[in-house]
Amino acid sequence: MKSVQSYQIFGMATDNPGVVSCRAGPNGxxxxxxxxxxxxxxxxxxxxxxxxxxxxxxxxxxxxxNFEKKQQMFNKVRMYVPDEFRSDPIYDAPNDEEEQKANEAKKARRKASAKKKKVATTAAEAKETTSAPAGGEAGEQESEAAGAKHAKQPRKRARKEK
Structure with missing residues (x-):
């Protein structure tokens, strides 16, 4: 198709298969x-x-x-669907087996995410330790400063003046 990126709207008719009508815009x-x-x-x-x-x-x-989607549609979306459409099978309650599979998939996804975060934090810590200079007072001062940054500082309340 020639210059396909210059068009935004495409259409095809059943009476003329293989022929595409293209427009750059709605009024084009x-x-x-x-x-x-x-x-x-x-x-x-x-x-x-x-x-x-x-x-x-x-x-x-x-x-x-997708059992997770089915569970989500029933638990979170169905309550907002008008009554005449609630009988649609997409909003049916998941059975016990489907709910169990959905929960297993959620657990696996959370576990993988936690593992990924743990790997990222350990890699960042390893990078910090290798980038610090070996020995000497400067290295100790930097590590103390870094420790002070990470230590939780107590909040001070502003006094009201009378």
């Missing part, structure tokens, strides 16, 4: 581009494209259920 001029494959400068016919779509494209399978 419509430019049509034919995306059908051409052999020896002869474009593929509409009938052949429709036949290829119908015979060679397998329907997509629905995605695997």
């Amino acid at each position: 001029e419509v430019v049509t581009q034919d995306l059908r494959r051409s052999f020896d400068s002869i474009p593929t016919s509409d009938e052949k494209v429709r036949d290829l779509f119908e015979s060679h494209l397998d329907p997509l399978q629905p995605p695997l259920p």
Whole structure:
């Protein structure tokens, strides 16, 4: 497709497969581009494209259920959904097995995040110790200053003057 990044709005019609209408904006001029494959400068016919779509494209399978999302939709979103839409299966309560899988996934994600944070902090500490000069008074003074930075300072209250 030529200069695809210059367009913002794209459209296709079922009666003309393989042809895309492009616009730079909502009020922009419509430019049509034919995306059908051409052999020896002869474009593929509409009938052949429709036949290829119908015979060679397998329907997509629905995605695997995300038990965490199902639990979240039931616990946090369903209460805000209007009554006429609450019967939609997306808002159904998760069964015990699904809830257990969702909780296991949450625990695993939290554990991995904690491990990642721990590795990052130990790497930062190791970097600090290797960057400090070895021995000498200057190194001791720097470590004392760093220790003072990390020590919790008591807060002082401002006195009210009468």
